[in-house]
Amino acid sequence: xxxxxxxxxxxxxxxxxxxxxxxxxxxxxxxxxxxxxxxxxxxxxxxxxxxxxxxxxxxxxxxxxxxxxxxxxxxxxxxxxxxxxxxxxxxxxxxxxxxxxxxxxxxxxxxxxxxxxxxxxxxxxxxxxxxxxxxxxxxxxxxxxxxxxxxxxxxxxxxxxxxxxxxxxxxxxxxxxxxxxxxxxxxxxxx
Amino acid sequence: xxxxxxxxxxxxxxxxxxxxxxxxxxxxxxxxxxxxxxxxxxxxxxxxxxxxxxxxxxxxxxxxxxxxxxxxxxxxxxxxxxxxxxxxxxxxxxxxxxxxxxxxxxxxxxxxxxxxxxxxxxxxxxxxxxxxxxxxxxxxxxxxxxxxxxxxxxxxxxxxxxxxxxxxxxxxxxxxxxxxxxxxxxxxxxx
Numbered sequence: 001x002x003x004x005x006x007x008x009x010x011x012x013x014x015x016x017x018x019x020x021x022x023x024x025x026x027x028x029x030x031x032x033x034x035x036x037x038x039x040x041x042x043x044x045x046x047x048x049x050x051x052x053x054x055x056x057x058x059x060x061x062x063x064x065x066x067x068x069x070x071x072x073x074x075x076x077x078x079x080x081x082x083x084x085x086x087x088x089x090x091x092x093x094x095x096x097x098x099x100x101x102x103x104x105x106x107x108x109x110x111x112x113x114x115x116x117x118x119x120x121x122x123x124x125x126x127x128x129x130x131x132x133x134x135x136x137x138x139x140x141x142x143x144x145x146x147x148x149x150x151x152x153x154x155x156x157x158x159x160x161x162x163x164x165x166x167x168x169x170x171x172x173x174x175x176x177x178x179x180x181x182x183x184x185x186x187x188x189x190x191x
Numbered sequence: 192x193x194x195x196x197x198x199x200x201x202x203x204x205x206x207x208x209x210x211x212x213x214x215x216x217x218x219x220x221x222x223x224x225x226x227x228x229x230x231x232x233x234x235x236x237x238x239x240x241x242x243x244x245x246x247x248x249x250x251x252x253x254x255x256x257x258x259x260x261x262x263x264x265x266x267x268x269x270x271x272x273x274x275x276x277x278x279x280x281x282x283x284x285x286x287x288x289x290x291x292x293x294x295x296x297x298x299x300x301x302x303x304x305x306x307x308x309x310x311x312x313x314x315x316x317x318x319x320x321x322x323x324x325x326x327x328x329x330x331x332x333x334x335x336x337x338x339x340x341x342x343x344x345x346x347x348x349x350x351x352x353x354x355x356x357x358x359x360x361x362x363x364x365x366x367x368x369x370x371x372x373x374x375x376x377x378x379x380x381x382x
Contacts, residue, residue: 001194003302004223004303004306006194007303008226027375030378032195032198034374037298040259041259041371047378047379052382094287095287099288099291099294100291100293103295104301106291107298112198122295124288135380135382167232168232169232180232181225181226184221187221187238188221190214190240191240191242191243
């Protein structure tokens with residue numbers, strides 16, 4: 001897919017088909033993640049690919065979803081839930097800059113997922129200690145973010161908004177998720 | 192350009208041709224940035240496009256570059272320096288999660304730059320108070336990161352390394368910058 005299409009078409013997906021994601025495809029996503037830039041090229045982040053069914057389910061039960069349209073975009077286990085996760089792992093004392101590194105690496109994962117007809121959702125809200133324990137992380141490491149994965153079972157749409165408009169996403173009467181995004185003009189000063 | 196090519200070919204650029212970057216192209220980059228996901232879809236980040244020559248130079252003088260190969264990849268004003276910047280702006284009390292949002296938005300900018308034959312370098316090291324003052328930011332806002340822009344005047348190369356190898360980037364005897372990146376195998380646990 002053309003880069004511009006991947007950037008435009010990628011949306012967070014919260015309803016997934018119950019089809020397995022091949023580990024080879026997750027390898028492709030992490031290959032994209034590792035090529036993102038990072039502070040001082042230090043490459044402190046690590047990744048855990050989770051595809052084993054019962055572990056995916058256990059991790060899923062510790063995640064929180066789309067507060068603004070609750071419960072309509074809270075996936076249901078074995079019906080619309082993600083079928084895999086990538087956990088982005090960092091040292092306990094992760095700096096703000098390491099969060100920025102994670103953002104860049106995750107964006108590559110999300111774009112690469114869209115390019116492979118895969119749905120994804122970047123998750124920051126989860127029971128941290130429980131997920132760390134489930135993934136049996138080495139001492140001194142923690143899960144910074146999760147990326148939920150699966151083939152998409154919804155098609156959210158983006159719409160443009162201007163300065164002052166609400167950024168709240170919403171479901172229409174056909175159960176389509178609308179995601180308002182500020183225009184370039186609303187966000188930018190030119191000097 | 193295909194997404195996979197943009198991800199693979201994008202490298203941080205620190206030597207730029209002294210050709211102007213059209214404001215229209217910067218609009219395209221910020222259009223990519225705004226489409227990145229962000230926590231709660233809140234869209235707190237703002238952007239300042241800097242193309243006015245004397246302001247670009249003033250901002251450039253407050254930036255720090257590539258410590259590991261200093262001074263060989265410290266651009267020289269009016270010779271190899273960037274010709275534009277995008278400043279990513281946030282509230283003074285920016286959370287770690289907002290840094291992650293910035294990382295995702297910046298990654299879209301960097302990929303979109305590569306797609307438009309433009310070089311870019313994400314900069315986290317700069318004199319923060321001075322750059323804030325130069326850009327005349329509204330009260331309570333600060334520059335979180337800078338992205339330096341210009342048409343590239345170098346061609347860095349990526350190479351694969353295994354666990355335990357040094358991540359230090361280096362110049363070879365032909366003045367080509369080499370950027371070591373861990374393989375997927377070195378970074379990933381499979382569960």
